[in-house]
Amino acid sequence: MSSKANSLPGEREVGGLRCGEVLGGLTEYTSGGLDAETRARIEAHVRGCSQCERFGADFARAIRAIRASAEPPSADVLVRLEGRLAR
Amino acid sequence: MTVDELHVTTLEPTDAALLARVAASDGPALGELVRRHWAGLFRFARRMTRDDATAEDALQDTFLAVLQHAATFRGEGSARAWLYTLARHAIQRRARRRVGEPSPSEVTDDVELLGASAGFGCADAATFEDREEIERVLDRLSDEDREVLALVDAEGLSIEEAARSLTLGEAALKSRLHRARLRFMAAMRAMGGDA
Numbered sequence: 001m002s003s004k005a006n007s008l009p010g011e012r013e014v015g016g017l018r019c020g021e022v023l024g025g026l027t028e029y030t031s032g033g034l035d036a037e038t039r040a041r042i043e044a045h046v047r048g049c050s051q052c053e054r055f056g057a058d059f060a061r062a063i064r065a066i067r068a069s070a071e072p073p074s075a076d077v078l079v080r081l082e083g084r085l086a087r
Numbered sequence: 088m089t090v091d092e093l094h095v096t097t098l099e100p101t102d103a104a105l106l107a108r109v110a111a112s113d114g115p116a117l118g119e120l121v122r123r124h125w126a127g128l129f130r131f132a133r134r135m136t137r138d139d140a141t142a143e144d145a146l147q148d149t150f151l152a153v154l155q156h157a158a159t160f161r162g163e164g165s166a167r168a169w170l171y172t173l174a175r176h177a178i179q180r181r182a183r184r185r186v187g188e189p190s191p192s193e194v195t196d197d198v199e200l201l202g203a204s205a206g207f208g209c210a211d212a213a214t215f216e217d218r219e220e221i222e223r224v225l226d227r228l229s230d231e232d233r234e235v236l237a238l239v240d241a242e243g244l245s246i247e248e249a250a251r252s253l254t255l256g257e258a259a260l261k262s263r264l265h266r267a268r269l270r271f272m273a274a275m276r277a278m279g280g281d282a
Contacts (some may be wrong), residue, residue, distance in 0.1 A: 007197065007199030007202075008202060008203055008207055023199065024199075026268075027261050027265035027268065031261065033257075033261065041131070051207065052205055055208075057106060058205075058206055058212060059268065059272070061212070062272045062275070065216075065235055066221070066225070066240035066241050067240055067243070068218070069218060069221050069222060069225065070242060071130075073129050073130060077139075077143060078122070085151070
């Protein structure tokens with residue numbers, strides 16, 4: 001993990017990682033793509049950094065909100081589709 | 088394998104098995120694929136076209152393409168990823184790019200700048216409760232951002248499936264997804280600020 005420094009407000013180093021490195025790894029973290037050691041380092045950082053803890057929670061809620069936006073479409077769409085495919 | 092598992096297996100063929108049957112001109116197999124995937128494919132098409140009628144046309148085109156090309160599915164990767172690939176092609180043929188829509192080059196790709204825009208360092212928690220606002224924000228994102236969020240976060244494709252659908256490597260897919268999520272968060276904050 002690497003990213004350039006000084007772009008994030010209030011960035012700090014906790015648990016051997018900078019906030020920017022944690023930010024850069026959030027999607028990898030949520031998709032299970034990190035090795036156990038890197039996951040543990042991110043978790044240690046987040047436990048000791050209120051900014052990353054808050055942002056990580058926002059990040060997770062954003063993903064859930066997009067998921068929740070996928071409402072079932074009207075069944076009429078299926079009826080029309082089946083009719084069109086049967087022609 | 089237990090008897091129950093065998094029963095389920097018998098009742099529910101895999102998507103790949105259904106595609107093989109479609110390739111062998113088994114009409115009911117197409118119907119089963121339609122019933123399994125129409126909703127997700129329609130939501131994806133509607134998200135990309137922002138128009139119900141165009142999305143229905145693209146959905147029809149997708150399943151007609153399944154009929155035409157089922158024999159070319161070789162079982163490399165998931166059948167669902169293949170269906171979304173066909174849908175992408177159908178959508179691209181049907182959709183018209185909106186005038187004034189931001190292209191990926193018009194917005195920053197710097198993860199830390201995006202993180203700051205997305206609220207890193209802000210004391211207040213973001214709100215993602217208003218579904219209509221979420222819809223409006225998703226509609227304003229670039230095609231590229233909306234597409235990856237629709238596939239992974241809305242429709243639940245795996246990283247591998249989405250990468251295959253978008254013909255990207257998994258690392259590139261994750262990079263695109265990460266930036267799209269941050270841009271979504273930034274746009275939600277901006278929308279809240281505009282309200």
